[in-house]
Amino acid sequence: MHHLDYLPNYLYNIPSIKYQAITLRNFKTIPQVQKLTGEQIFAIEVVGSVLPFKTNNYIVEHLIDWENIPDDPIYILNFPQKGMLKPHHFNRMADLIHNRTTTSEEIRKAAHEIRMELNPNPDGQIERNRPFLNGKKLKGMQHKYRETVLFFPSQGQTCHAYCTFCFRWSQFLGIDELRFAMHEADVLQQYLSKHTEVTDVLFTGGDPLIMKANTLTTYLDAIIDGDLPHIRNIRIGTKALTYWPYRFLSDEDADTLMAAFRKVIRSGRHLALMAHFNHPREMQTDIAQKAIHRLRQVGVEIRCQSPLLAHINDDPEVWAQLWKDEVRLGCIPYYMFIARDTGAQHYFGVPLHLAWQIFRQAYQKVSGLARTVRGPAMSSDPGKIQILGLSNVRNQKVFTLRFLQARNPDWVGRPFFARFTKNALWLNDLKPAFGNPRFFFQSP
Template sequence: MAVQRAQADVFRPYGRKELAALLRRSSLTEQYRREAQAVAEVLPFRTNSYVVDHLIDWSAVPDDPMFRLTFPQPDMLPLDDRLRVAGLLDASASRALLGEAVRGIRSRLNPHPAGQLERNVPTAGRQGQSGEQGERGIPGIQHKYRETVLFFPRRGQTCHAYCTYCFRWAQFVGDTDLKFAGDVEPLVRYLREHTEVTDVLVTGGDPLVMSAGLLARCVEPLLDGGLEHVSTIRLGTKSLSYWPHRFLTDPDSEELLALFRRIVAAGRHLVVMAHYSHPRELSTDVALEAVRRVRETGATVRVQAPVIRGVNDEAGLWAELWSSAVRLGMVPYYMFVERDTGPQDYFAVPLVRAWEIFRDSAAQVSGLGRTARGPVMSADEGKVCVDGVLNLGDDEVFVLRYLQARRPSWVGRPFLARFDPRATWFSQLAPVSGVPDSSPWARLPGGLTPQGAGAGR
């Protein structure tokens, strides 16, 4: 039965032009607002009426986690950079001058981490997963792991709101050479030739910003004869959090849910990879109803997010999130580590702290909540999980493991790294001296240590 539509249920986006007015909802200092506006010139800002009216506690701003998750914070950029942009705004500098300063700052923020452009974009034909140097890649496709292809549909490269920590921020700032998106036909041709692929992850941005009709045009060709090897279709989305009305009262909500049912009826495993950063995202009636409606279609919902300083860097929050997820029939999946891009310095949590948060969260939930894995770094060579810290003689070491890897033979093998209490990313780690060269360190391309082979800045 269709749900009644009220004025509050109509999607109303807010962007940089509305930022000043939105920030006046709280008693922030003039300096804070000026610098936040400068940050919004460099990094993308977009939110909507549901996030602003129902998820943010304005009495707790600027410390409120949902505010930090969605609104620019001055310290996301180095002081010099934000003061330079703020000065240009104060002086009503020309767009050309401002644009030049902004481009310079963005280029220092590692816009495409972990070799996404160089190593993940395949070329046409059977050459293999990664394109050879000089060959033209297939737009809109990344193929990093043997079984899984990522598809970035051209019309799905935005979100209902942007996360301040987004590792795909570069796609949202209008810089065309930083974007990658494509159409479904080349994807289908590629998949016909790559029968090793079992999973297609439709991602963005957020593919559920597309109308149900557009999404159907992206997904239904995957149900055709000849692609039976694609047994799982995943949809990467934060719409269950940022715009749950997508599944209730949008004009095409019913059409969207019907599409989900068709995918399931076609014998495919449909998985909604739901990005939830904080338990508050599951606190409203509309959010709960959205989960219920999605699950009713036969889709599985898996829950994942990075651990972010000032947003969710407390074990109790993760335990609450995973417990709520299990209660609602969803599956806790990944706790990620914030990637080495954009304002990572501001949001990053040291690896040792991330591991402690994971360990202490898992200790507070039942076995069904412990389906979550982490903390995981999506690094250049694969997904590296921090399994813990051990004493090895007089030294402390990190115990690491590839959960997923470009080279399948690396998956599941533990290896060690020197303990570093300040390390926040794989590229900052180093092998343990005296440990035999049987670890993945020794087999990195060219025999490089991770400092050379990773995607560090």
């Protein structure tokens, strides 16, 4: 019997691979780029000058199907696409890049101006949800829902690759005022000790699992050893199972990471990995499945979520397959989100009524075990709003909605109605039904 109560990483027989970032600077050097046309390469340069672009050797070599370019969903998930910028923004940047006399300062300035028109901080994330400690506003935390505190460890504010649809895209651009960060584990501990209503801490980023295991342990220990019995659940939001599954197996501190997770579970707490899987292909590699196996063996619950994204997964078959595969691998389908009102929403967004149809059709195809999933849901300023369906009430076509989570706990679970709007992509495109001047949660 091994002294650990989970398999050591060498038994998984995974070779150690060196992480290589692929960005705007070096993407033209990878052999796969020969599969792209000159126009596609230029579009990557133009869009990648405005929105963040980073992928890596695992994704390029094992996930993207280069025989299926430009339609491959994982390619679209990682490589900037022309349609992600509206034509006037694309043309402005393309002209600057074409023109040999343009200075890099001019490109930076134009990129900044375009970004500011893309709603870089949707739903008041930065200002509205920041909590206070001893009269001081805390930078690396958000406390929006009573039971849950979001913690943004400063070392975890990047990712192993950037999703083209990411709603936190602006924090990867180094625009300081748009970036949350905090490294003091003791501030987290102090805050939590004063807030006994909090039961859950969600580590988020970026991707907290970009951190060294020892750094993450410092934060986890602040909770476990910090006399905080009211903290029952620790969640870690991550896309590492897709973007760098070696993190859990052959990276040099993979065993330390497992030990850190084990310690959380031994403390009697629930440890949930909030995994982002946008497409079933992401969980089909041998290494991703081994990583899931290892986490499950340690006792980590894996809950899966993704936005519904045009060009990537706007198909009920894809979602049904995703949820079935998740269940088969021992993961729990959790959320289908609506793409947020930021960045390239015009490219990835799916109208709300279609989102509901896709959700419903996919839901019909799976057994009860996969129906743990909730959605389609908008993580909006007042709370997480689920689209329950389309109905006819008093001869009016309406959306029925409800809060799954809300700033005010009293709003949760209350159905409400919005006028049917065909092209609505987000809450702010909706108007209350039946002539009401405002929704019940909006103050006069």
